[in-house]
Amino acid sequence: MRLHPFATACAAALMCAVLASCASDEEPAQDALEPPVGAAADQDASGSASGSSASDDADESSSPRETGEAEPVRTAVGWAAQPLAAGGDGIPGVTGGAEGETVTASGADELADLLTAEEPLTIEVTGEIDLGGSMEVGSDKTLVGVGAGAVLTGGRLVVDGSANVVLANLEMTVEGAAVTVRGGARHVWVDHCTFTDGGGDALVSVTEGADRVTLSWNHFRDAEAAVDIGGEDDETGALRVTLHHNFFDGTSARNPSARNAEHVHVFNNYFRDNGEYGVTSLLDANVLVEGNYFEGTTLSASSGEEEPGNLVTRDNLLVDSEQPELRGQVPDPPYTYEPDDTVTIPDLVIEGAGVD
Template identity: 30%
Template sequence: MRWKAFAGCLALLGLTLTAAPAAAHGHDPGRVVLGARDGWAAATTGTTGGAAAAPGDVHTVTRRSELAAALAAHPGAPKIVYVRGTIEGNVDAHDRPVSCEGFADPGYNLPAYLAAYDPATWGRNPVSGPLEEARARSQANQAAQVVLDVGPNTTVVVLGAATLHGLTLRVTGDNVILRNLRFADAHDCFPQWDPLDGADGNWNSEYDNVDLVGATHVWVDHNEFSDGGNTAQPTYYGRKYEVHDGLLDIVAGSDLVTVSYNRLHDHDKTMLIGNTDKPTYDVGKLRVTLHHNLFSEIGQRAPRVRYGQVHVYDNLYVVRDPAAYTYSLGVGVESRIYAENNFFRLPAGLPLGTLVHYWKGTALHATGTLVAAGAQWPRPVDLLAEYNAANDPDLGSDVGWTPTLVDRLDPAWAVPAVVLTGAGPGR
C-alpha cells in the first residue's frame, strides 16, 4: 500500500486519538498550564508560565517594539504576551525594515571578507584581523534587534495566527510557555568562516528561532519552526553560505523542558540539547521530553544530545531527500536518550544504521520503532541493533533511567495520524 493511502487509513483510525492534552488544563490560551504528567517540565513545581498574570501584565503585540517592551515589563512578575499577525525582527527602533547592509559595520563587506580569508591564501588558520572584527561588530548590530530575551513566569501565545519572522526568542528564565507560534527564518546576515570546522571548513551562523539558555521549566507546544523558505544560498570556498543555525536549541544548563506537538521542517541542524562536551553547566541537567512532534525534511539533530536524560517518544520523522539527510538521533557525551514508539517514513534504500549517529555517547534505549521505507508497509525496527551492525563502537542499551512523566503514550502505528492532525499552530 502506498504511503498516501496508508496515512489516510491511519487518519481515519486516529481521529479519536488526536487530543491536544493542553486543552484540558485551561480555555483562555494565555492561562493554559502544562499537565501534571506531561514530560520533564511537569517535574517539581510544574510549568504555569504567566497564567497568574494580573490584568496590567497582559499584553497584545503586533510589532517588534511592542513585543520587546512587553517581554521587558515588570521583570519576574507573571505576564502573558499575546502575539497577533506577523512580527518582523529585522527592523529599527521604529519598526522600519532594515536590510543586511543596514546592519553592516563600515569596515565590513562580503567581497573583501571572501578575498581575505580564501583558503587558497589564508590556509587552515583561525580567521582574525580587521575584517573579522568588523564582521563580528556587524553581527552584534543585527543581534541587538533580532534577539529578544524571555524572562521568568512568562507565556507567549498567539491570538488568531501569528509569525515571528527573523527573530530569536532567547529564553533565560524559569517557568516559561511558548505556544501556537510560527517561527520562521532567524537568519544571520554575517556568517563566520571557520577553516577548522570539518575537513574543508564551514560557514557558521549565530541565531536559532528559539534558544533556551540556562532556562528551566519550559513548555514549547504546538509551534512551527522552519527557515521560512530562505534555503537557496550561494557556495563560497566550496561550502554552502549557511545563514541559519538551529531551530530550537536547549543549552547552557537548561533543564526540565517539554517540547510537544510542534512541526519542525526544512532545516539542517534542528535541535541541539547541550552545546559543549565539557561538563561545566550540564551534568544532572538537560532533562527534556520530546513527544508528538513532526520532524520533516530535517538534515540532522532531531535531537543531538549531550548529558541529558531525554525522553523521545511518539514523534514522526519524514525523510524524502536522502542527499540532504545525515541522521536523526545524535548520541553525545554522557547522553541518556530513552526513545520509544517513534515512526520513521524513509525513502527506499536509506540505510537504517544512519538514523542514529555517534557523538561520543555510550548508550541508547530505543524500542517500539516503526519504519516505512519506500512503498513498504511499516515494520518494527531495532534502531540500536541496526546502528551497531553498521558502526563501531557499539552502543549499549542501558541508559540508567526509565521515564515516569508521560501524559499519554500512543502506539507507534498511530503516530502518523496523531501527529499530522495534531501538531503545529492552531491544532
C-alpha cells in the first residue's frame, strides 16, 4: 500500500497536534512593520498602528515550495488541527484518510462511492470530472488532485456532518458553491485549491454548526463572493475557522463574511481588487484580521453597521484600501502559528496559492 504525501503528513500530525495544541502563554512580540511606498498600516482600536504578533514555533510546512524542490510534507495550521477538548471522541485534529489505503477515482460514479465508503481513504483524482450535482464527502477522507490537479465541474462537494476531511489540490469551476461544510461537520481542511465563478453564491460556505475548519493557500477568483461563515440561524459556540495564505483575487466581497462565529482567524492572506469589501464580522461573530495585505480593496474590514460583530485587526498593510471599522475585543487563537512578514505576502501567495 502506498501513501500519498498528504496521508504521510496527516499521520505525522497526529502526534504533533497532541504536543503542540496550545499556544504560548508569553506576550506576543511587538515589532513595527516597514510598509512599502504607498502602503499604510491599519490601526488598532486605540488608533495607533499595531505591531506584529507571532507564536513560539514556526510551521515550516505552511510555505510554498520553491521551483524544483520535492513536494513538501504539509500539515494543517489553525483550527482544523486543534484537538477536541477532554471528553471528545479522541480525534486530535485533521488527518483525513491517512490511516487507510490510497486509491484512484477516474469518474464521478466511482468517486461518489469512494467518498462515502465507511473506511478511511486517500482518494487521488486526475483530469476533469463532472460531479453531476452535489457529492457527499464522508468522514476520514482525503480527496487530492495529483499531477496538475483535478478539475471538478458540474456540482459541489458537501461535507455534511462528517469529521476529519482533507480536500487538496483541486480546481473547481462552478456556477454556485464549490464546497459546503455544514451540519456540525468538524476537522475539515481545504488546502491549495482553485475556486472560480460561483455565480452569486460564496465559493466556500461553513455553516450550520460546522467547527474546526482551516482554509489555506487557496485561490479564489472571478466571483462575487468567496467565503461565508455562519448564518442568521447559527448558534454561538462553533464555527471556529482559520483562513491563511489565501488569494482573494478580484472577489467582490465575503472574503470572508462571518456571522455568529465563535472565532475566525484571518491571517497572511492577499486581497486584491475587492470591489465591495474584504472581511466583515456580523451578528456577534469574533474575527481577528492579522498580517494581511489589502490592495485595491474598497473597505479592508468591517464590523457591519447593523447587527455588528466583533473585529480586531493588527499588522495589516493597506494599499489603495480604506481603514477597517473596528469593534469589541477578540481573543488570540489557542494554536501555534507564526505569521509571515506582511510585506512579503503578495509574492508568497501569488507563487504558492491554488493548485500546484
